[in-house]
Amino acid sequence: MRMKKFNVAILGATGAVGQEFLKLIAERNFPYNELKLLASERSAGKQIDFRGKTYTVEQAAPDSFKDVQIALFAGGAASKIFAPEAVKRGAVVIDNSSAFRMDPDVPLVVPEVNPEALKKHKGIIANPNCSTIIMVMALKPIYDKAGIKRIVVSTYQAVSGAGKEAIDELTDQTRAVMAEQEVKATILPGASLSKHYQIAFNLLPQIDVFVAENYTKEEMKMVHETHKILNDPSIGITATTVRVPVYRSHSESVNIEMKRPLSIEETKEILAAFPGVIVQDDPAEMLYPMPLTASDRNEVFVGRIRPDHTVKYGLNLWVVGDQIRKGAALNALQIAEHMIDQNLI
Known part of the structure; x- marks a missing residue:
């Protein structure tokens, strides 16, 4: 105490x-x-x-x-x-x-x-950035056990990551669409940007401003911050960050190329043993992480754990976490x- x-x-x-x-x-x-x-x-x-x-x-x-x-x-x-x-x-x-x-x-x-x-x-x-926190929670035990050569991550980020105004905009737009009324967009992809798009029933492949080579600032945050947190700038990382019409909790598809072999069974074991991570991975029961079930939870959830056979030591993960809480x-x-x-x- x-x-x-x-x-x-x-x-x-x-x-x-x-x-x-x-x-x-x-x-x-x-x-x-x-x-x-x-x-x-x-x-x-x-x-x-x-x-x-x-x-x-x-x-x-x-x-x-x-x-x-x-x-x-x-x-x-x-x-x-x-x-x-x-x-x-x-x-x-x-x-x-x-x-x-x-x-x-x-x-x-x-x-x-x-x-x-x-x-x-x-x-x-x-x-760190919310998406980075959620990803590195799943990466760390794998990095320690098998090393990581390369990461390809695509995010599915909730509107609450852009603040209360974005939450309200999703609600208002959804009501407008269902009532067949005019849809107004004033917040997303970012309130300070020159254009705004409908998020209800849509996806926006832009979070934050565009920077070098047409990556967004959010994407480059995931690259640079992961390097700094793991203290390993040698890892190849490429990211695509997307805003989705979900209120709360970010989801990420993470593809990993490891340096050494790691079985799926061992991957599940080391993830389940890592503090703050819960493995939800039972395809027979259709059990996998989802934003609705991860919201208001402190843990990061990992599922859809399966091999990527296109590289020597490849692994696919689906990672979900409440970005207002753990993120x-x-x-x-x-x-x-x-x-x-x-x-x-």
Whole structure:
């Protein structure tokens, strides 16, 4: 049992990830002393009831982090501004944005996969991209046992990964289609982009902006972040990321070329033994991971485990995880828990 308690701030407390932080703090009995809820000017003044107490959301400012030991950042542009200010005032920042992920001085951590990286922190720890977290949870035991030469991943990402507005847009568009009314699109594939498309009854093969050679930023996050987390830039990785009309939980088709042989039976055994992974793989009973059954769960689910006979040591996996939980808030909270347990805070 953790005896010491910490002053905790949540930046982005009114958003989906911020709200998930609160749920998980309660569920996991996280050892907080004082809790400070922060947001932008737009959300400041809102009241949130949590564990029998009413909190007023404050507008984030540098001095908001005075006397805070742990700062949980839900993500967004504010991270770049406030993370250094929080560290200056003595807080350890665990950040969900992409601002610091590829900074060589900032650990990029999934606690089950590379907890040793936390020992090198200088005040900021980066939470990986949600799709990367879900994938590396399935990759790590295979990487340790058989090595990995190449990965081909295609994602099927829920609209909640783009925020509450995208959830509302899917609902509104679905109702409009069913009522044979005009469908309005203002959010996806990204609110800041120049064009928007219908997501209801559709798929959008673009998440984030296009970068070099017509890959999207989301696709390249999966490449670079996986290299950093596994500390192995030699792995060949190619990704295609797709937004699908699902509310919650990301799914991924992962094709792996290993360096050494690994039987399907052994693959299932090492995955089932890995912390935070559940194998759901029984074709005879039509049992496999799905977004509906993975939502609001902390684990990453793996199924459709089968050989790829087109390469020497090939393997196919179907991986599903709740991207708001393990893909965001839970992973960040687990980082904080690990640091507390290892006296790193």
